[in-house]
Amino acid sequence: MRTEIINSYMLWVNEHESEPKSVFKFCQNNSFSEAEFYDEFSDLQSVKEEILSDLWKQSINSLSAQEFYHEANSNEKLLSVMYGFFENLKTHRSYLVQAYKGWSNPTEPIHSLTSWRKEFIAYVEGIDLSGMKIGVEMIDKNTQKLNSNVLFANAMFVFHFWLNDKSKGFEKTDACIEKLFVLSFDLMQNDTLKKAIDLGKFLFQSK
């Protein structure tokens, strides 16, 4: 049922070029009842939120079947999930571009990203990023919180970048992930300005 509701929601947004105004109207046009809808979601907003977080979770799941993923260090793990995630997003691009049309500032967190953010941070905190250790000391809770938020800000930025990416196969998004995250890992380890220049150059070229 969950999948059906999600698919119907995306179809609605694509066909109407806008989001459904009420659960009532949404269910009326579909084969499920309001009761069935509320068994799965609290409101329409949460459908939108969870479409993203479901895709995120799916990317983690499909990678955990891969041997190389388990052998990778935490930085590489996060990168793999990011690449897998944007690969998954491709399938629903029309819906996503439509649904996030009004989002103009990539640094401004919007409500519909909340659920993805929660999953993202839970994941990052679960894999013990090597970038989160400073020297030999384990970092304190606040630093960890800051770091996972910085990484999510990166992910959000990439998502916004992807929504506007016009390159073939979205290869610029790949480059964006690589440059942005590698830079952040380095910065978290008190490294390095060189890669910041690389990123600046890339952003310049992508316009």
Added chain:
Amino acid sequence: MESQNSVVSSKFGRAAKLVGTGAKIGGNYLKYYAKKAVTGSEDKDSLHNDNAHDIYESLSNLKGSALKVAQMLSMDKNILPRAYSEKFTMSQYSAPPMSSALVMKTFKSATGKYPNEIFDEFDGKSIAAASIGQVHKASKGDKQYAVKIQYPGVADSIKSDLKLVKPVANAMFGLSEKEMKKYFEEVEEKLLEETDYELELKRGTEIADSCGSLENIYFPKYYPEFSNKKVITMDYIQGLHLKEYLATNPSQDEKNQLAQALWDFYEFQLHELKSIHADPHPGNFLFDGNGRVGVIDFGCIKEVPSDFYLHYFPLLIPEIQNEYEVIDELLRNIEIVFDADTNEVKQELTEAFLKMTKLLSRPFQTDKFHFTQEFLDEIYQIGEEIYKIPEVKKPTQPRGSKHALYVNRTYFGIYSMMADLDATIVNGEMAWRNNLKEKWLNSQIEA
């Protein structure tokens, strides 16, 4: 709007970087003239060294295709003083590696599967970096593969990078933008071709097939089923790079055999295939230690247009070098001299060009030729001499066919490998000479 700001500032940042380099080069010249005025001696090498260092610093911040241009220029030692070319050779090794996550992803996008679903083993760490990609080792059963994976977005960044290199290059060679245009177009075209791995696979397979009968030279087999535009899979070839190979103290006979293999390979490509492997930098040749050499990387192939071929290669033939009228026609065709030139300019350029050509064609003139460092030095020297001619130093219009760019680069590459090998080659019958002689000397008689 945040991103807009960062874009603008980075654009200025890059421009400022290059302006900075220009200013530094200017400063180095100032130092040079000051030194000359004080000591009366020309410490030109230290000038070139200072300049090369500053240019290298600025290019190594650009990465990607700027790196490729640096490589391109570094091969063409004739127009670059040695200090430049040594610095540039270093730039071949400084591209940042891709994360193994991106490697896996790129491979999967290309082939539909992760590398470990296809191979028994796949090393996420690269064994070699190329300027537009990196190479990974893989194995399946007892077979070993080399998998080359391209950086995402490389093709897009090439044009933009070239625009940034232009002012540096113009400053280096004293040429205006208009003069450099046709050469830059040629370089850009070749660089873009290099990003198309499907084309590389096709060309690599073709060349390997047609050169299969040549002795002591071998090529990897390519695997189209594990390749596409961004990924290319081939046999993993064992072997040492030239420098490492020479460090093993191979015998003179073995070195001669290798030099001969390379010599025959290029002769065959040029005169039979009319299409050459135009990236003869040391990383593309692997020496197996048994007198055989493996050739990899067919990303940069120069197809030699037949009109250019007909007018350029006759210059290497002694009998033709003495036919003034033929020479005149050839030089006009390959854009060394123009109808609009004054007689003095024409004569000066013709003489200089002939002098250069006679030197460059020396290896073809005798049955045997031994390549030495002194021979290369002679070439550099004459190059610098020619550069002093006002019409060459500050040309009134661009001179030289754009096709000569990659052909010359290839020959300088081969000559310098030959000199490193310190080896003797034996010339075969060189049937191509008879064909060209027939064409040019007979038509002259008819006329």
